[in-house]
Amino acid sequence: MMQEHVKIFTGMPIIASRLKTILEQAEIPTILKDEAESGRLAGFGSHSLSAQLFILNTDLEKAKPIIETYKKEIEE
Template sequence: MSDFMKVFSGTSILVNRLAYMLDELGVASMIKDNKESGRLAGFGTLGQSVDLFINPSDFDKAKEAIQNFEKEISK
C-alpha cells in the first residue's frame, strides 16, 4: 500500500461514489474499509473509516474530480 496515496476518507457510500467517478476518468483506485476489517477481526473502529487510495502518478488526472466531489458533498 506504500505505493498508493490516500485521497479521501468517508462513508462507504461516498468513497464508492468517488471511486466510480475516478474510474470513469481512467484512474484506478483502491478502497480500504477499516470498519469491515475490524468487524471481521472482532473489534470496531470509529469515525471516517473507509479510505480511497490512488497511484500518485494519477493524481494530476484525478485532482479536479476530487476537489469538485469534496465541494459537492460539503454543501
C-alpha cells in the same frame, strides 16, 4: 518516477465508494480500504466509521479536479 499509492480521501464509506466509482469511470484505478467492512467479513468488530481511498501518485494530477469537484458537491 516510482509508483506508489497515495491517500486522497478519508470519510464515510458510502461517500468514499461514490468517489471510487467516479474516479474509475475516468479510468483512474483506486483502492478502497474499509476496515469496518473487512472486520465484519472476517467476523471481527470494528468501531471505525471511515474508509480511505488511495490512487497511484502518477494519477494524482488527473484526479485532482475530479476530487475537488466531488468535495464541493458533498459539502452542499
